[in-house]
Amino acid sequence: MQSQSPFAILIKVVLLGAIDAVAVWAGIELVLSANYSMLAVLVVGTGLLNALVLSKKAYPFRYMAPALVFLFGMVVYPILYTGYVSLTNLQTGNLLPKHMVIETFENRFVLAEDAEQFTYSAFVDEGDGMALVLESETTGERLLYENGDTGPLDMDDPRLTLDDEGTVTGLLGYEPANKYAISSRLDALSIPFGDYVLRHSLFKFSKNTKQYSFDESSDTLTDLTTGAVYSPIEGTFTSEDGTELEPGFQAWIGFRNFGVLFSNAALRKDFGRVFAWTIVWSLFSVFLSFSLGLGLALLLNDRKLRARVIYRTLLIVPYVMPVFISALVWRGMFNTQFGIINRLFNDLFGVTFRWLDTPMLARGVLIFINVWLSFPYMMLISLGALQSIPGQLYEAARVDGAGMFRRFSKVTLPLLMISLAPLLIGSFAFAFNNFTLIYLVTAGRPAVLGAASPAGATDILISWTYRIAFQGGSGNQLGLASAVSILIFVMIGTMSAIGFRFTKRLEEVYK
Amino acid sequence: MKRILALGLIIVIVGIAAVAQDVTLTIYADDTRAPLLTTLGEAYTAVTGVAIEIVEFPWNDIRPNFITATQAGEGPDIIIWAHDAVGELVANGLIAPMELGGRAADFSSSALSAFTVGDTVYGMPYGTENLSLVYNKEIVPQAPRTWDEVLAIMRAQYDPDVPSYGLAFQNTAGNFFQFFPMISAAGGYIFGFNEDGSYNPCDVGLANEGAVFGATLYQDMIEEGILPTGVDWDTLNALVAGKNVAMVITGPWLLSAIQDAGWDYGIARIPAIKGPDGTYNQPLAFIGVQGFMVSAFSDNKTVAMDFLLNYVATTEVMADMANAGNRIPTFIPAIDLAPADLAYFADQAAFGLPMPSIPEMDQVWQEGGNAIDLINNGTDAATALQQAYDLIIAAIGCE
Numbered sequence: 001m002q003s004q005s006p007f008a009i010l011i012k013v014v015l016l017g018a019i020d021a022v023a024v025w026a027g028i029e030l031v032l033s034a035n036y037s038m039l040a041v042l043v044v045g046t047g048l049l050n051a052l053v054l055s056k057k058a059y060p061f062r063y064m065a066p067a068l069v070f071l072f073g074m075v076v077y078p079i080l081y082t083g084y085v086s087l088t089n090l091q092t093g094n095l096l097p098k099h100m101v102i103e104t105f106e107n108r109f110v111l112a113e114d115a116e117q118f119t120y121s122a123f124v125d126e127g128d129g130m131a132l133v134l135e136s137e138t139t140g141e142r143l144l145y146e147n148g149d150t151g152p153l154d155m156d157d158p159r160l161t162l163d164d165e166g167t168v169t170g171l172l173g174y175e176p177a178n179k180y181a182i183s184s185r186l187d188a189l190s191i192p193f194g195d196y197v198l199r200h201s202l203f204k205f206s207k208n209t210k211q212y213s214f215d216e217s218s219d220t221l222t223d224l225t226t227g228a229v230y231s232p233i234e235g236t237f238t239s240e241d242g243t244e245l246e247p248g249f250q251a252w253i254g255f256r257n258f259g260v261l262f263s264n265a266a267l268r269k270d271f272g273r274v275f276a277w278t279i280v281w282s283l284f285s286v287f288l289s290f291s292l293g294l295g296l297a298l299l300l301n302d303r304k305l306r307a308r309v310i311y312r313t314l315l316i317v318p319y320v321m322p323v324f325i326s327a328l329v330w331r332g333m334f335n336t337q338f339g340i341i342n343r344l345f346n347d348l349f350g351v352t353f354r355w356l357d358t359p360m361l362a363r364g365v366l367i368f369i370n371v372w373l374s375f376p377y378m379m380l381i382s383l384g385a386l387q388s389i390p391g392q393l394y395e396a397a398r399v400d401g402a403g404m405f406r407r408f409s410k411v412t413l414p415l416l417m418i419s420l421a422p423l424l425i426g427s428f429a430f431a432f433n434n435f436t437l438i439y440l441v442t443a444g445r446p447a448v449l450g451a452a453s454p455a456g457a458t459d460i461l462i463s464w465t466y467r468i469a470f471q472g473g474s475g476n477q478l479g480l481a482s483a484v485s486i487l488i489f490v491m492i493g494t495m496s497a498i499g500f501r502f503t504k505r506l507e508e509v510y511k
Numbered sequence: 512m513k514r515i516l517a518l519g520l521i522i523v524i525v526g527i528a529a530v531a532q533d534v535t536l537t538i539y540a541d542d543t544r545a546p547l548l549t550t551l552g553e554a555y556t557a558v559t560g561v562a563i564e565i566v567e568f569p570w571n572d573i574r575p576n577f578i579t580a581t582q583a584g585e586g587p588d589i590i591i592w593a594h595d596a597v598g599e600l601v602a603n604g605l606i607a608p609m610e611l612g613g614r615a616a617d618f619s620s621s622a623l624s625a626f627t628v629g630d631t632v633y634g635m636p637y638g639t640e641n642l643s644l645v646y647n648k649e650i651v652p653q654a655p656r657t658w659d660e661v662l663a664i665m666r667a668q669y670d671p672d673v674p675s676y677g678l679a680f681q682n683t684a685g686n687f688f689q690f691f692p693m694i695s696a697a698g699g700y701i702f703g704f705n706e707d708g709s710y711n712p713c714d715v716g717l718a719n720e721g722a723v724f725g726a727t728l729y730q731d732m733i734e735e736g737i738l739p740t741g742v743d744w745d746t747l748n749a750l751v752a753g754k755n756v757a758m759v760i761t762g763p764w765l766l767s768a769i770q771d772a773g774w775d776y777g778i779a780r781i782p783a784i785k786g787p788d789g790t791y792n793q794p795l796a797f798i799g800v801q802g803f804m805v806s807a808f809s810d811n812k813t814v815a816m817d818f819l820l821n822y823v824a825t826t827e828v829m830a831d832m833a834n835a836g837n838r839i840p841t842f843i844p845a846i847d848l849a850p851a852d853l854a855y856f857a858d859q860a861a862f863g864l865p866m867p868s869i870p871e872m873d874q875v876w877q878e879g880g881n882a883i884d885l886i887n888n889g890t891d892a893a894t895a896l897q898q899a900y901d902l903i904i905a906a907i908g909c910e
Contacts (some may be wrong), residue, residue: 045605067518075670080528091872092599092602092603092870092873093602093603094580095578095584095603095605096603096605097582099809100582100604101604103774103808103871104604104807104808107807126760177562178559180534180559180560180561181533181560182809183561183811183813183814184534184810184813184814185814186813187810187811187812200813201610201812201816202610202612202813202820203813203814203817204815215555231876233810243666246601246602246604247603247604247605248603263587271908332745335741335746336739336740336741337674337739337741337742337746337750338746338749340675346671346672352671354740354741354887354888356741357740357741357887357888358888359883359888390523445684445882446684446884446885446887446888447880447881449683449885449890449894449895449898450898451902452902452905454877455682456881456884470575471873471877489849
């Protein structure tokens with residue numbers, strides 16, 4: 001490092017130290033919860049960050065660090081995670097990871113037939129030790145549990161303090177414990193008692209048998225009451241005769257989700273219809289809003305127009321209002337019974353339309369609302385781009401005898417496209433994924449005859465994915481939805497790549 | 512050197528904070544129930560020293576948040592939700608059996624059976640709700656007993672310019688719940704039963720003659736124009752607030768809006784519908800039961816059940832909980848303390864069935880809702896219901 005002021009070095013040390021401390025703490029938590037993939041990511045990330053600051057060669061790149069961190073955390077990691085989920089069968093019934101499901105089964109106990117129960121007195125010492133004196137309600141048998149060892153209670157044990165009725169009130173070396181404070185420790189105990197275990201519930205211990213046992217070496221779950229052996233097959237513990245245990249767990253199924261998408265004919269039809277509507281929706285939204293925006297920009301560019309500032313301010317309002325508010329207001333305005341649009345139509349023409357309930361009308365309404373929301377943005381960027389066209393080009397064109405339309409199509413439009421084409425492609429990609437508007441106004445509905453999945457008439461790819469994820473099958477179908485997301489990602493990526501090549505060709509106009 | 516010391520200090524401080532933990536009970540509740548639980552929680556903490564943390568969510572967010580949080584290991588100990596989630600939560604292994612023991616006799620058996628999967632009870636119910644007919648006595652002095660009377664009132668009241676309608680109920684795509692009574696009257700049903708009383712998800716009765724009859728009646732009303740379509744929650748509230756409708760088929764959740772609008776209201780059974788064979792059949796309504804459920808991954812199950820059974824399951828608290836949301840209490844000693852109105856909902860509840868809670872029910876909500884949409888848009892009722900039936904069977908995977 002070059003020589004720096006002590007203050008700068010101090011700031012660097014404190015910041016890096018703080019980041020490293022947080023990373024160490026997070027690392028400990030991740031190790032405790034056995035999340036090794038996140039741990040690897042954390043270690044690599046922190047290591048790179050430290051290298052960036054401390055190494056001489058990487059130092060000039062330090063200002064890129066925040067952007068790279070966010071790029072990784074919010075773009076690359078979600079893509080990788082979605083890809084991973086699309087190769088699993090994550091859905092209702094297979095939601096939890098395998099170790100949690102095994103834990104559930106190992107924590108299942110069956111009450112013994114005689115339902116023998118034990119009352120207890122609990123004692124704790126200064127450290128982590130715990131002792132319990134248990135007394136059976138049926139046989140009067142007394143047990144002493146101390147730090148993992150259980151045995152019959154020896155009434156002659158010198159450490160015991162007994163009261164007149166023979167109840168144990170004290171144990172040397174221990175203090176009586178508050179049952180509430182230690183209840184979670186008691187819940188976790190399994191005290192062996194002959195062929196049974198004693199489990200804690202509702203402040204008593206009861207005799208239970210453990211129902212399942214998981215054998216790690218053979219990777220099987222055995223039902224101790226019936227003797228049936230269950231092996232994990234594709235996310236469910238299945239016995240030899242085919243009985244499946246509930247719940248299942250997440251399991252790797254490879255490319256089956258993608259296979260379902262391509263092989264199921266009805267799903268393919270849904271996909272085709274939704275895809276076609278998404279393309280139409282994006283194209284029309286961008287084209288119509290750009291035409292309107294450019295037209296208004298050309299009008300506002302005219303020096304002779306008075307009060308231009310006022311018009312410009314008023315026209316920007318749709319862009320400035322939050323989409324959530326304006327979308328919901330528009331939905332109310334298009335309401336069949338009470339909407340103001342229908343009231344107007346009824347008074348003027350005597351006819352009403354079911355705007356949001358008929359498929360074609362709903363699509364038209366959505367495009368209309370999206371154009372209303374986006375045209376100010378197009379107007380602003382067109383205004384900006386128009387300023388960059390030199391006036392002499394127009395003069396030269398006028399001298400050469402070009403009329404207004406020719407001037408527009410040969411001078412204005414090509415030069416505008418150089419600067420605006422990337423923005424238009426960006427708008428197209430944004431409209432392609434505009435989940436908010438679709439969901440707020442119609443939620444993808446109205447329904448379509450012949451649909452095999454939750455795909456309505458106004459569903460775009462992303463809202464269809466959302467509905468599969470949270471409203472499909474018997475609850476959630478996250479694996480299938482992730483597969484659809486990956487497909488959407490590939491499609492938009494390809495379209496954007498093609499789009500950018502196209503804009504590169506446009507740049508040659510200037511050269 | 513200094514950096515290493517600073518690092519060490521930070522680690523030590525964080526470590527101490529992580530280890531020092533009290534027993535805390537976390538409860539997910541919605542904004543209606545949360546205040547009651549907070550006061551109760553304070554009383555519990557004073558007696559036992561266990562801290563109770565109430566996390567408030569909007570009602571519809573409780574289930575997805577519970578599932579996500581539990582998957583991540585950060586789930587609550589108790590949640591409040593409706594019984595129709597029980598099937599999905601048990602299929603995912605997320606909730607623990609509720610140990611009511613002798614206390615089970617204090618709860619109405621139908622409410623308990625709503626929370627039962629197989630032989631195990633998975634929740635502690637506090638309130639039930641079901642649809643009924645709520646009518647404005649100023650316009651309709653006597654509750655109609657048959658659907659023919661209903662049609663007469665609808666035709667008399669219909670005026671699109673005001674607008675004024677005789678009857679309204681939510682009939683947008685997500686409202687199969689409100690559509691079910693009409694389908695059920697002449698013999699439609701959702702799932703048939705196995706011999707042992709459990710649901711047979713492959714026996715779907717949504718497209719049988721009775722269901723088609725009910726749906727055709729609905730379609731005729733729409734085509735005639737006397738029943739408004741596209742009525743969602745907001746539209747229904749608007750119709751009620753402006754007294755633009757004489758009768759509503761709704762549940763107790765709309766009562767506060769009806770009272771605010773100043774209706775002189777009465778509550779009655781949904782009127783009987785004359786079937787194709789000439790007999791009058793009482794439409795069935797879904798019953799929704801709400802209750803407490805304990806997470807399977809909770810470390811504090813004993814304390815959670817102690818809180819629920821000894822502090823929440825008392826007459827005053829159960830009456831308050833049910834009353835806060837205008838539900839009928841399921842705790843038998845608390846039923847006498849319920850407001851008189853709600854007793855009229857019980858009239859229809861006698862002709863009700865709990866919403867099936869098996870995970871396959873999701874498909875029914877989905878496709879049944881779509882069928883309403885299609886009928887609203889002019890598709891023939893029989894075709895729409897048949898499509899719903901085909902898609903449900905395909906999605907469940909029956910052969």
